[in-house]
Amino acid sequence: MDTDRLMEFLTKEGFRPSLAAGGDIRFKYESGHYCIRFAPNDDQYVAVGYPNFWALRSPAETVRALRAANEVSQWIKVAKIIVLEAQNDVWAEAELLIERPEQFEALFGRSLSILKAAVARFAESMRKSEPLPDERVTLKREEVTRWTHGN
Numbered sequence: 001m002d003t004d005r006l007m008e009f010l011t012k013e014g015f016r017p018s019l020a021a022g023g024d025i026r027f028k029y030e031s032g033h034y035c036i037r038f039a040p041n042d043d044q045y046v047a048v049g050y051p052n053f054w055a056l057r058s059p060a061e062t063v064r065a066l067r068a069a070n071e072v073s074q075w076i077k078v079a080k081i082i083v084l085e086a087q088n089d090v091w092a093e094a095e096l097l098i099e100r101p102e103q104f105e106a107l108f109g110r111s112l113s114i115l116k117a118a119v120a121r122f123a124e125s126m127r128k129s130e131p132l133p134d135e136r137v138t139l140k141r142e143e144v145t146r147w148t149h150g151n
Contacts, residue, residue: 005101047093048111054090068125072118079118092118
């Protein structure tokens, strides 16, 4: 994949791309930091990624994230949600196999839309599965007595 051409394409599209160590291209989109990754041994593979979009704070949240990632994979084409337990965070990627740079250029906007949809679905699933806070109900003694005896 021609990195210079992709950098030029992103610039024309209004992004400010930068080349990271290792060859990834980084750019901002809607206040998020995104990247374009390439596979060293596969000229047709390219992934548009949204790294570190969700921080994991506990082992229980990691389990919930794995379930949410599985749900996203079932419903959104091309998207991949990656739960990185060792780093305590979650990434989203839209993986593509292309032969020519113009194919990537044609699919770039759709890749960003796919990532937005995948992240939204993941976040929705995480919120739905969030455990309820442990809020104890405080009752007055006469309320407990009345409830216990059915009065």
